[in-house]
Amino acid sequence: MRTITLREGADLDGFRRAVRRLAAARTAPEAVLWSVGAPSLFGDEAPAFENGAPVLLPQAVGRLIETVVCHSDPERYALLHRLVWRVLNGERALLDQHADPLVHRLERLDKAVRRDIHKMHAFLRFRALPDPAGGERYVAWFEPDHHIVEAVAPFFVERFESMVWTILTPKGSLHWDRHRLMTGPPAERPDSLADDRFAEGWLRYYESTFNPARVNPTAMRAEMPRKFWANMPETAAIPAMVRAAPARVQAMLEAEAAIPRRRMPEKAVAAMARQAPDSLADLNRLIQRSEPLVPGATQAVPGEGPEGAAIAIVGEQPGDQEDREGRPFVGPAGQLLTAALEEAGIDRGGLYLTNAVKHFKFVQRGKRRIHQSPTAGEVKHYRWWLMTELGFVRPRLVVALGATAALALSGRPVSVLRERGPMAFDGWDGFVTVHPSYLLRLPGEEERRRAQAEFVADLRRAAALA
Amino acid sequence: MDDALIEKLGILADAAKYDASCASSGAKPRSGGKEGLGSTTGAGICHAYTPDGRCVSLLKILLTNHCLFDCVYCINRRSSNVRRARFTVAEVVELTLGFYKRNCIEGLFLSSGIIRSPDHTMEQMMLVARTLRRDHGFAGYIHLKTIPEASPWLIEQAGLWADRLSINLELPTDHSLKAFAPEKNGGTIKAVMGQVNERIVEAKEERRRFSPAGQSTQLIVGADDATDRSVLETSGTLYQRYGLRRVYYSAFSPIPEASSVLPVKPPPLQRENRLYQADWLLRYYGFTVEEIASGGEGGMLDLGIDPKLAWALKNRERFPVDVNRADREMLLRVPGLGARAVDKILSARRHTRLRMEDLGRLSNGLRRARPFLIAADYHPAGGLTDRLDLRQRLVTPSSQLSLF
Numbered sequence: 047m048r049t050i051t052l053r054e055g056a057d058l059d060g061f062r063r064a065v066r067r068l069a070a071a072r073t074a075p076e077a078v079l080w081s082v083g084a085p086s087l088f089g090d091e092a093p094a095f096e097n098g099a100p101v102l103l104p105q106a107v108g109r110l111i112e113t114v115v116c117h118s119d120p121e122r123y124a125l126l127h128r129l130v131w132r133v134l135n136g137e138r139a140l141l142d143q144h145a146d147p148l149v150h151r152l153e154r155l156d157k158a159v160r161r162d163i164h165k166m167h168a169f170l171r172f173r174a175l176p177d178p179a180g181g182e183r184y185v186a187w188f189e190p191d192h193h194i195v196e197a198v199a200p201f202f203v204e205r206f207e208s209m210v211w212t213i214l215t216p217k218g219s220l221h222w223d224r225h226r227l228m229t230g231p232p233a234e235r236p237d238s239l240a241d242d243r244f245a246e247g248w249l250r251y252y253e254s255t256f257n258p259a260r261v262n263p264t265a266m267r268a269e270m271p272r273k274f275w276a277n278m279p280e281t282a283a284i285p286a287m288v289r290a291a292p293a294r295v296q297a298m299l300e301a302e303a304a305i306p307r308r309r310m311p312e313k314a315v316a317a318m319a320r321q322a323p324d325s326l327a328d329l330n331r332l333i334q335r336s337e338p339l340v341p342g343a344t345q346a347v348p349g350e351g352p353e354g355a356a357i358a359i360v361g362e363q364p365g366d367q368e369d370r371e372g373r374p375f376v377g378p379a380g381q382l383l384t385a386a387l388e389e390a391g392i393d394r395g396g397l398y399l400t401n402a403v404k405h406f407k408f409v410q411r412g413k414r415r416i417h418q419s420p421t422a423g424e425v426k427h428y429r430w431w432l433m434t435e436l437g438f439v440r441p442r443l444v445v446a447l448g449a450t451a452a453l454a455l456s457g458r459p460v461s462v463l464r465e466r467g468p469m470a471f472d473g474w475d476g477f478v479t480v481h482p483s484y485l486l487r488l489p490g491e492e493e494r495r496r497a498q499a500e501f502v503a504d505l506r507r508a509a510a511l512a
Numbered sequence: 513m514d515d516a517l518i519e520k521l522g523i524l525a526d527a528a529k530y531d532a533s534c535a536s537s538g539a540k541p542r543s544g545g546k547e548g549l550g551s552t553t554g555a556g557i558c559h560a561y562t563p564d565g566r567c568v569s570l571l572k573i574l575l576t577n578h579c580l581f582d583c584v585y586c587i588n589r590r591s592s593n594v595r596r597a598r599f600t601v602a603e604v605v606e607l608t609l610g611f612y613k614r615n616c617i618e619g620l621f622l623s624s625g626i627i628r629s630p631d632h633t634m635e636q637m638m639l640v641a642r643t644l645r646r647d648h649g650f651a652g653y654i655h656l657k658t659i660p661e662a663s664p665w666l667i668e669q670a671g672l673w674a675d676r677l678s679i680n681l682e683l684p685t686d687h688s689l690k691a692f693a694p695e696k697n698g699g700t701i702k703a704v705m706g707q708v709n710e711r712i713v714e715a716k717e718e719r720r721r722f723s724p725a726g727q728s729t730q731l732i733v734g735a736d737d738a739t740d741r742s743v744l745e746t747s748g749t750l751y752q753r754y755g756l757r758r759v760y761y762s763a764f765s766p767i768p769e770a771s772s773v774l775p776v777k778p779p780p781l782q783r784e785n786r787l788y789q790a791d792w793l794l795r796y797y798g799f800t801v802e803e804i805a806s807g808g809e810g811g812m813l814d815l816g817i818d819p820k821l822a823w824a825l826k827n828r829e830r831f832p833v834d835v836n837r838a839d840r841e842m843l844l845r846v847p848g849l850g851a852r853a854v855d856k857i858l859s860a861r862r863h864t865r866l867r868m869e870d871l872g873r874l875s876n877g878l879r880r881a882r883p884f885l886i887a888a889d890y891h892p893a894g895g896l897t898d899r900l901d902l903r904q905r906l907v908t909p910s911s912q913l914s915l916f
């Protein structure tokens with residue numbers, strides 16, 4: 047019979063080394079006595095452990111071991127060793143046999159540890175103390191059933207990484223200084239953790255969120271057993287809440303149903319309906335204070351031109367230069383549009399110019415900001431703004447430049463080159479043509495000249511329709 | 513935090529407690545890092561339980577309980593005499609961060625009465641969420657209860673910051689909505705649900721963030737005369753058509769300052785419980801509304817037994833089921849066997865022929881399942897499923913859920 051002594055607590059390392067050694071020696075579980083807690087950590091076996099080769103186990107077994115070593119059951123190592131032994135001796139899929147007594151027992155230990163971890167995540171409460179180094183320091187006292195202090199650490203570090211905090215328990219302690227995690231020895235319950243005003247506020251919240259008409263302390267205790275109460279400030283209120291509940295409900299039931307008071311603030315109720323922006327300027331202010339719905343963008347670029355313009359021209363989205371200046375169609379594509387309008391004999395000043403998407407979507411590459419086309423979903427985010435805008439302008443014709451504008455206006459994907467020309471939009475007479483940036487991208491001089499002539503012809507046709 | 517703020521917190525938490533939803537689940541795992549605050553874990557955590565057995569996970573408050581609407585079932589309607597209060601945006605932010613840092617909550621559930629206009633109210637709520645996320649790097653959970661009468665652009669903005677948006681339908685039929693909530697409109701509410709659903713689906717496809725934990729709604733049960741069947745039909749439609757994550761059922765609860773239009777006596781809480789069980793069967797167990805309703809009488813669920821057992825008792829010819837042979841679908845229909853137990857059975861029976869002793873280790877509901885199944889060493893004696901007193905034998909007397 048061999049005796050193996052592991053460190054107090056969850057000694058995953060020690061157990062792993064022991065298992066390697068035992069597996070190498072083919073020592074059966076019946077021949078091993080596990081014990082915990084002698085100060086000499088691994089006794090005389092320690093050096094030999096280093097020599098065992100890693101043992102190959104299914105992942106699920108490894109995970110189960112990691113949890114079960116945290117359990118406070120003194121038999122945990124013996125049970126785990128029996129599991130490993132059987133898995134290594136032909137029962138690779140042992141863990142699938144949930145009805146096997148050993149597996150069943152280990153599953154229960156596993157569940158208990160998980161529950162303990164979960165309850166510590168949930169029921170631990172920090173109190174804020176002034177930090178001598180400035181700011182606040184957060185301290186908590188908690189009493190877990192199992193050796194889970196290290197197992198809960200990642201959760202608290204991730205959640206409260208920007209805070210300085212200490213967690214004290216009878217099974218060990220943790221301290222986080224915003225950079226490093228330090229583990230410490232078991233702690234004693236601190237004499238007093240002064241409650242700050244937030245603890246008081248929390249108590250009030252807890253009392254107020256309770257519905258006395260549904261009192262059910264059994265259900266509460268099933269999820270939040272009494273043993274946790276001592277460390278949760280809000281539980282102090284429970285007895286009084288339960289005691290007072292029946293009387294509160296009785297009072298509600300006995301109170302004569304109130305005759306609806308005829309409180310009819312007619313003016314306020316009528317005013318409530320007039321919430322939509324009541325002018326184009328109002329709408330633009332609203333767009334400007336809103337968050338971009340595409341990544342990038344320094345500012346929203348509103349439309350420009352007279353209300354009541356006969357033609358509204360809708361582009362895709364502002365570009366680099368538009369984003370800097372806050373005005374539509376001032377970049378290279380805008381200049382091309384201006385030139386084409388001139389050629390077609392249309393006065394740019396008489397048009398209303400705007401974009402389907404009000405923000406410049408781009409990715410930064412070094413110093414350059416590279417234009418990104420908005421996705422169909424992003425275009426839809428902006429649709430209500432565009433439609434409301436056109437509602438103020440009331441043009442006779444809406445010209446969509448390019449596929450994005452056509453999608454925004456018609457609500458469906460449009461193939462510009464195939465469908466260019468007149469098109470009925472949602473509530474508007476419309477016309478589809480290419481976006482001037484398309485002309486800029488054409489490679490050959492000749493091709494470009496022809497496309498530009500077609501674009502000018504489109505603009506003429508549109509003007510004639512309006 | 514001063515006395516005045518604590519006082520307001522009392523009023524505005526009290527006014528928010530009738531909303532049943534509390535879940536903080538469904539968000540993708542993320543964290544605020546060194547500069548921000550908080551994390552979401554996916555599953556959500558209940559940080560406390562109140563003596564009504566409900567979980568405290570989010571700070572559930574109203575921005576204000578002033579309201580211009582007059583929904584009779586609601587304690588905040590304009591004609592009620594309750595004390596009123598109103599938070600500023602900054603106050604809600606302060607409370608959320610303060611409680612979060614003490615590990616009291618997973619995040620915020622913010623709702624509101626309607627002040628000035630639906631747009632104004634919704635914008636204030638959206639600003640709370642935006643301030644938390646943008647100015648404080650808050651990575652905890654945010655659930656915003658959308659005001660359906662607000663302009664669509666506010667929904668588009670709210671979805672950028674919230675993990676979940678909800679729009680309460682409150683009453684299962686248009687008819688009761690008209691009678692009890694004169695300013696509301698079923699069509700408007702469903703249109704917004706449609707808008708939210710579309711955006712969520714698009715954002716998911718395009719890998720953008722928009723209300724990543726989906727949308728939910730609440731139905732009040734027992735304020736009007738709708739049957740359980742019609743409530744479940746409404747839920748079924750909501751799940752299918754608007755991709756809702758959850759429908760919450762809230763048994764109409766007596767409120768102080770009740771309107772005389774309402775029933776004086778609340779429905780038994782058990783009704784709400786049965787609806788949740790039925791909803792579960794609808795979503796995870798492959799039952800149809802028709803099948804569930806057939807377990808009860810006149811469109812109402814049997815309050816004494818759970819809907820799965822009720823269905824089984826009316827369909828006895830389909831039992832007993834052989835646990836060593838039956839397919840997953842049929843095993844799921846055995847009363848007492850949950851989805852988890854069924855999956856364990858399926859995996860365990862590949863290695864061995866299951867006996868009753870094995871089943872006892874795989875399921876906690878064996879006492880109830882016993883008459884409905886066959887194991888290697890067990891066959892229900894004398895056609896137990898034909899016995900008339902079967903229902904009696906399986907009902908666990910449970911009175912603790914109803915106070916009345």
Ligand code: SF4
Pocket residue numbers: 579580581582583586587588589590624625626693
């Ligand atoms: S709108 Fe909301 S807060 Fe106002 S009365 Fe109706 S349910 Fe209550």
